[in-house]
Amino acid sequence: MKGSIFRHPDPLPVGVSSGYVMTVLGPLPISEMGVTLMHEHILLDASGKWVPPCCCSDRHLAEMPVKMENLGELSLNPLMSRDNCQLFDVDVAIEELTKYRALAGKR
Numbered sequence: 001m002k003g004s005i006f007r008h009p010d011p012l013p014v015g016v017s018s019g020y021v022m023t024v025l026g027p028l029p030i031s032e033m034g035v036t037l038m039h040e041h042i043l044l045d046a047s048g049k050w051v052p053p054c055c056c057s058d059r060h061l062a063e064m065p066v067k068m069e070n071l072g073e074l075s076l077n078p079l080m081s082r083d084n085c086q087l088f089d090v091d092v093a094i095e096e097l098t099k100y101r102a103l104a105g106k107r
Contacts, residue, residue, distance in 0.1 A: 019031075021033065034104045035100075035103055035104045037100070041087055042087070042093045042096075042097065043087050043088065043090070043093055044085075044086065044087040045085075045086055045087075045088070046079070046085040046086070047082065047085050047086055049079050049085060050062075050079055050080075050081075050082055050085045051077075051079050051080065052080070053077070053080045058073065058080065061073055061074075061080055061081055062080060062081060062082060063082060063083075064081065064083065065083045066081060066083050066084050
């Protein structure tokens with residue numbers, strides 16, 4: 001693994017006070033971070049975790065697409081919506097990542 005911290009002849013410190021963060025490409029100086037998203041799903045199938053709402057009044061949300069009008073409810077229970085459990089659209093993912101990269105996202 002080229003660039004792996006485990007094959008580095010003199011491993012770099014990683015942690016809060018080290019000045020480095022661990023990325024999927026290995027340690028990176030904090031000064032080179034730029035815009036950072038800590039946890040984002042690009043493509044996802046969490047349909048196995050979908051749980052239908054227990055309240056009858058919320059059951060319509062289970063089959064609704066994610067939209068501004070239901071973000072409040074979904075913030076309380078993100079798994080109640082089938083649509084919120086699936087990110088399959090590769091074209092949308094590419095578009096979003098392209099926008100992110102244009103705003104300085106590099107790694």
